[in-house]
Structures are given as C-alpha cells and as structure tokens.
Amino acid sequence: MPMHVILGAQWGDEGKGRILDAIASEAAIVARYSGGDNAGHTVTADGKIFRLHLIPSGIVHPRPVCVLGSGMVINPQRLLAEMEQLRSQGVACDPERIKISPAAHLLTPMHIALDKAEEASRAKRIGTTGCGIGPAYAEKSYRRGIRAEAMAQPEECADKIKAHILRGNEMLEKLYGCPPLSADAIAAEFYRYAQILGPYVADTLWLVDEALRNGKTVLAEGAQGALLDLDQGTYPFVTSSSTGVAGALGGLGVGARSLGRIIGVVKAFQTRVGEGPFPTEETGDIGNRLRGDGSLPWDEFGTTTHRPRRCGWLDLVLLRYSTRLNGITEFVVTKLDILSGLNPIRVCNAYRGSGRDYRDLPMGASRLDGFEAVYEDLPGWEGDIRQARTRKELPGAARKYVEKIERETDVPVSLVSVGSNREEIIPWN
Ligand code: GDP
Ligand code: IMO
Ligand code: MG
Numbered sequence: 001m002p003m004h005v006i007l008g009a010q011w012g013d014e015g016k017g018r019i020l021d022a023i024a025s026e027a028a029i030v031a032r033y034s035g036g037d038n039a040g041h042t043v044t045a046d047g048k049i050f051r052l053h054l055i056p057s058g059i060v061h062p063r064p065v066c067v068l069g070s071g072m073v074i075n076p077q078r079l080l081a082e083m084e085q086l087r088s089q090g091v092a093c094d095p096e097r098i099k100i101s102p103a104a105h106l107l108t109p110m111h112i113a114l115d116k117a118e119e120a121s122r123a124k125r126i127g128t129t130g131c132g133i134g135p136a137y138a139e140k141s142y143r144r145g146i147r148a149e150a151m152a153q154p155e156e157c158a159d160k161i162k163a164h165i166l167r168g169n170e171m172l173e174k175l176y177g178c179p180p181l182s183a184d185a186i187a188a189e190f191y192r193y194a195q196i197l198g199p200y201v202a203d204t205l206w207l208v209d210e211a212l213r214n215g216k217t218v219l220a221e222g223a224q225g226a227l228l229d230l231d232q233g234t235y236p237f238v239t240s241s242s243t244g245v246a247g248a249l250g251g252l253g254v255g256a257r258s259l260g261r262i263i264g265v266v267k268a269f270q271t272r273v274g275e276g277p278f279p280t281e282e283t284g285d286i287g288n289r290l291r292g293d294g295s296l297p298w299d300e301f302g303t304t305t306h307r308p309r310r311c312g313w314l315d316l317v318l319l320r321y322s323t324r325l326n327g328i329t330e331f332v333v334t335k336l337d338i339l340s341g342l343n344p345i346r347v348c349n350a351y352r353g354s355g356r357d358y359r360d361l362p363m364g365a366s367r368l369d370g371f372e373a374v375y376e377d378l379p380g381w382e383g384d385i386r387q388a389r390t391r392k393e394l395p396g397a398a399r400k401y402v403e404k405i406e407r408e409t410d411v412p413v414s415l416v417s418v419g420s421n422r423e424e425i426i427p428w429n
Helices: 016-023 076-088 109-121 133-142 148-152 154-175 183-200 204-213 245-252 285-291 316-326 396-409
Strands: 003-008 029-032 041-045 048-052 065-068 098-100 218-221 259-267 270-272 310-312 330-334 345-353 356-358 372-378 413-417 425-427
Touching: 003 016, 003 245, 016 041, 016 218, 016 259, 016 330, 016 413, 029 204, 048 076, 065 204, 076 183, 098 183, 098 204, 109 133, 109 154, 148 154, 148 183, 154 183, 204 218, 204 245, 245 259, 259 316, 285 310, 316 345, 316 396, 330 396, 345 396, 372 396, 396 413
Parallel strands: 003 218, 003 259, 029 065, 029 218, 065 098, 259 330, 330 413
Antiparallel strands: 041 048, 270 310, 345 356, 345 372, 413 425
C-alpha cells in the first residue's frame, strides 16, 4: 500500500485535522511530517473538540500509531501539555500509540525567545506564531540542533540544553538587548522531559517502511499549507519548513515511489493568519461574514494564537499553483456551508498585471504584489446545507461551485465537508 499525503493547499487552516480524522480510522500509521506547535488542528468527534498542535490527528481514533516525523521541531513542554489534555478527554497517549522520530529536533524556550526578539526587531513583521519555529529550524540548518534522540540519556540531554541556552543568551543579550534565560533551570526542565519522553523515541523510519512493505495504510499529515512553504510559498511571509509533498518524503524518510494519493485540502474560501500578500482579501463586510464573530467553534480565529484570520474569496490562480507544486491528485473541499447565504459568490480565476491576465502565476508566489484579482461571479444558494450527505441533497448552485473548482484546476474532488462534525461530509464520486 502506498503512502497517502494530506496537505493544506492554501495558507493553512484548511481543515486538515478534520479531514485526517474523517479518513484515518483504518490507517495503521498517521505521521506528521513537518512544523511544530505553530500548527493548530481541530477535530470534532463524539461531541468533543480536540485541539492538536504536535500530535497527529489520527490519535482521536483508537487504531493508528501516531508518528512525529524527523521533519518536525518539537517543544516537549507543549507536547506533554497536549498529551495531558488528550488524556483528560479520554484519549490514551502512551508510547505504544505515539512514536517520536529520533531525528526530530527539540524546540526550547531559547527558540521562542529568539523568535519573539527577531519578530520585534523586524521593520516588516512576518506575524509568526511566536512558537520558536524559525530559530529551531535555523539551528537545525546550522547543524547544531538537539535531536529527540538526545532524550535517551537525560543527563547528556540536559548538558546539551545548558550549552545551547548559554550560547543563545549571547545573541539574546548582545543582538537584541533582551534579558538572558536561566540555563540551569531550563536544563533541569529538559532532564525531566527526557525522562518522560525518552520512551516515546522510536525507530520511526523502520516502522513506516515496515508498514508500507506489509501493505498497510500510512497517512502523511501535513501542517500549515502549500503557500507557507519555505521554498515555494509567499517568501518571506512563510513558515520555516517544507509544508508540501517534498516535506512528506524528507520529513518521514520515505521514497517517492511509495507515494499514493496526494490529497489537497481546500477551504471553499481563502484565509491567512499573519502578514503577507493576499490578492483576494476582503477587509469589509464580506471578510467579517466569512470570519464570523468568534462565537462558533469554526469561526476564523487562530487555534494557536487566537488571532482573527484574514478572509477573502477563493483564489484559483494560487490553487493551480499549489496543485502543480505538489502533484495534487484530488481535493477535499471544506467549509462549503460557510458560503450559504452569500450571493453572488466570487472566485478569482486570473490575475491582472502589466496589461494582461494570467490564469497561472507568471512567477513564484513571492511576487504577488502588483497583481489585481480578476473575479467571476457565481450564483449563491440559501439555507443550511450541513444536513446534506449526498451530492444530490445539495442545492444546485453549491454543486456547481464544487464542480467549478474541479473544472478550473483539472483536479477531481473526492469529499466535500459541510460541517465540523465527523458525519458532516459528502462523498463526491
Ligand atoms: P487545520 O489547521 O487545517 O487542521 O484547520 P483548523 O482546525 O485550524 O481550522 C479549521 C476549522 O474549521 C476548525 O475549527 C474545524 O473544526 C472547522 N471545520 C473544518 N471543516 C469544516 C466544515 O466543513 N464546516 C465548518 N463549519 N467547519 C469546518
Ligand atoms: P496549521 O497547521 C495558518 C503562519 C503564521 C505566520 C507564518 C510564520 O494549523 O494550518 P511561524 O510561527 O510558523 O514562523 O509563522 O506562518 N502559520 C500558520 N498559518 N495555519 C498554520 O498551521 C500556521 N502555522 C504557521 O501565522 O504568518
Ligand atoms: Mg490550523
């Protein structure tokens, strides 16, 4: 059985957690391949809301083994808090269920302090989540990061952490004028984390490989979205990891020949948290309507930072770009229900710039300024569609909206989500 990849096709928060949950019940392994606790994946099941940041969404089902892959940066404090929260909701989080790659990197309070200091010193803010992601990946690239395998020896782990904090303090104090962190206190904390989390570190390379060779289903869970990819996203307004299919291979150590379905999760409209270009952004009534006022669990406010998300119309130019970059074989469309009652519904089908229209991005996603979105108006529909369980039960205009996405991207849709609950989903074929 090949490995199927589930990735965000926009700027994150497409509903990846919700979709993973919808398809993961029979999987042997669900493996997160990149990012850290900057991610916030929400799963609503059996009347409970599970908010996941580091642990793959497969954990909500009893069966899948959940892997935290080598492409991740892991804050042990946040991981332990997440395990506690899940346990309080009745989910087992033992070393049989959760396996950490020895090659994943540890994220420390120093990374968080440096992220915040760097962000505060920037003339043009990125609007990071403040979780320490950039500095953690920078240290990995410098080849002086501390990997999860260090937790096998708590004392050595603590020594490494102490040296890392002392070195980081140099930067914190001299470069940013910030107070230093206590190396001894943080080293002691990590000694404790290593004692607890050491047993979770396992040979995940072998585990995934064995599952694939034995014909079992492996799902690779993406975090963030294709347009936040470090290389191909809207640089520098991106995260610091490989969010796309390349990240799934590198971040789990799986060869390209093992790839199966590449499932792009697409929200029926566009959202973005943090700074950066957003050609279809709606800052007035439409934006507010798409966002919601925060009173409903699925309103567009960040799971991790609670910041209001910027909202706008679906951008098919960028969706074609994500599709091409990642070889997306199918889409799952989420939050179609949110468009109910809007009329017309607009989609951006081209960009206008330098006197001509482009259906595809003429250059990479880091050069979006100077383009104007060209819209097509589509008829809307009235009424709540969350009860629909088949294609036929949807209003014609809603069906046509989904078909428009398929036609304009040349990618088939396999599922349409019309609500956040497990059962609120429509098979599309
Ligand atoms: P992720 O980061 O891609 O996993 O997405 P988030 O969990 O950050 O944000 C998606 C939000 O939308 C969550 O609150 C989900 O429960 C919710 N959601 C997902 N699909 C649907 C849907 O089809 N309809 C509605 N109303 N909410 C949805
Ligand atoms: P999920 O997995 C949406 C954004 C931040 C910021 C930029 C860089 O829930 O879809 P970082 O802290 O990563 O250095 O911030 O990336 N960002 C996300 N936006 N969803 C996410 O995750 C995100 N993770 C990071 O808002 O603009
Ligand atoms: Mg999210």
